[in-house]
Amino acid sequence: MLIFFSVLLLVIGFFAYRHWSKTQARNALLAAPLSDHQRRVIDAQVPLIRRLPKELRAKLDGKVNLFLDQVRFFGCDGLDVTEEMELAIAAQASLLLVNRDIWYNNLTTILIYPTAFKSRQRRQDGYVISEKEIVRTGESWDRGPVILSWTHSQQGALNDRDGQNVVLHEFAHQVDDLSGGTNGVPILSNGQSFAEWERVFLTAYDAHVSAVEHGRHTVIDPYGATGHEEFFAVSVEVFFERPVALKSEAPEVYEQLAKLFQLDPASWA
Secondary structure, three states: OHHHHHHHHHHHHHHHHHHHHHHHHHHHHHHOOOOHHHHHHHHHHOHHHHHOOHHHHHHHHHHHHHHHHHOEEEEOOOOOOOHHHHHHHHHHHHHHOOOOOOOOOOOOEEEEEOOOEEEEEEEEEOOEEEEEEEEEOEEEOOOOOEEEEHHHHHHHHHOOOOOOOHHHHHHHHHHHHOOOOOOOOOOOOOOOOHHHHHHHHHHHHHHHHHHHHOOOOOOOOHHHHHOHHHHHHHHHHHHHHOHHHHHHHOHHHHHHHHHHHOOOHHHOO
16 A cells, blocks of 8 residues: 555656646746747748837737747648748637637648638538548648648738738637637636626627628628628638728627737727
């Protein structure tokens, strides 16, 4: 019996030390600044980051460090992944959670294609299962990976005021999935009301679908009418790239996203 308890204590001690060690390493990454070179690369590739308030920039540095330590990037169709690609993607992914305690804990892989890529889509209607090949600029799988077209990712980041950003879109899906499913209801911030989120987003989604069906222009991309999860993702794109327009046209959606991300991009210079 004494031997059993001795072994048990060793096992408990081992796992406690491993947890402590991981926590220390994580905290060190979060506290470390990026190099001046890394910051210049991010500022050049992702102009949106230049508008980030100074007090959030140090937090972003830490989250980018954590992201780069955790995630591996793989080029597809002969693409050589560069430092610029890794930093640009990491910065945008980290921006979504720069002021949140939640994280992409299960994401370990990002696949990057040179340009748009083919993806097989499977649908089931009753007993009938159909498959078709479609062309995509990005995909987000439950618990990863994220798949991106670099051409479209780069264009979306460089044009930071058009509300079209494939990296923000796909990582909005990753944020959404942290709640256990990609359904347009992410893990809300402390004190944020689920009932209020549901009311605002269901009402806004129905209005958006109606607007798209009647050919009316909206600040939120028409693709958002294809489902609640896509409405959330395209709203996130606009929240960061055209925040003033979103706040004007859909103030309650803006307010809920501001509470969710604990950010107010409409106030950024």
